[in-house]
Amino acid sequence: MTTVSQREITRLLADWAGGDREALGRLAPLVHAELRRIARRQMGGERQGHTLQATALVNEAYLRLAGQEGFEWRDRSHFYAVCAQVMRHVLIDHARAHARDKRGGGAPHVSLDEAAVMSGESASELIALDEALRALEEVDPRKGRVVELRYFAGLSIEETAEVLNISPTTVRREWRRAKAWLYRALAG
Numbered sequence: 534m535t536t537v538s539q540r541e542i543t544r545l546l547a548d549w550a551g552g553d554r555e556a557l558g559r560l561a562p563l564v565h566a567e568l569r570r571i572a573r574r575q576m577g578g579e580r581q582g583h584t585l586q587a588t589a590l591v592n593e594a595y596l597r598l599a600g601q602e603g604f605e606w607r608d609r610s611h612f613y614a615v616c617a618q619v620m621r622h623v624l625i626d627h628a629r630a631h632a633r634d635k636r637g638g639g640a641p642h643v644s645l646d647e648a649a650v651m652s653g654e655s656a657s658e659l660i661a662l663d664e665a666l667r668a669l670e671e672v673d674p675r676k677g678r679v680v681e682l683r684y685f686a687g688l689s690i691e692e693t694a695e696v697l698n699i700s701p702t703t704v705r706r707e708w709r710r711a712k713a714w715l716y717r718a719l720a721g
Contacts, residue, residue: 546606571617574687585627594619610696617686628659665718676711683708
């Protein structure tokens with residue numbers, strides 16, 4: 534991405550935060566490729582043929598964000614981090630709905646092929662990861678943010694440091710400790 538488009542993204546984010554609804558429309562094509570990359574990364578652990586595809590995940594996140602009023606975007610890294618968080622919540626909501634539907638949940642009847650698209654195992658793993666991450670965020674919010682930015686948003690050490698306004702060394706240390714904490718929480 535060129536410096537000009539990076540500056541343009543930051544300017545459009547500021548315009549959008551300032552109430553310019555048209556800025557969001559001009560922003561979308563500039564950030565779409567990066568949002569699809571984040572969505573593909575988040576869906577990397579999902580089974581092939583998942584009912585929610587990367588484009589649909591981007592669109593759902595876009596709709597949720599478009600409804601937000603008065604949100605202050607610090608910069609494009611902050612925007613991508615928030616988008617990754619919204620996408621994570623979309624996937625969690627999707628997994629929970631799948632688990633609820635699997636138990637009946639008043640869902641309409643579907644074919645076995647459609648029902649088997651998302652395995653119950655991957656849905657339960659995603660829900661377990663979300664619960665462990667929420668528990669980590671309660672104990673240490675910064676470690677939770679590091680995991681969110683590194684794992685879900687796919688930001689580099691340096692980008693994560695920039696978003697959190699901490700040093701790259703601190704990000705590396707927090708990332709290692711957070712992974713160890715989550716491993717123990719999920720293995721226990």
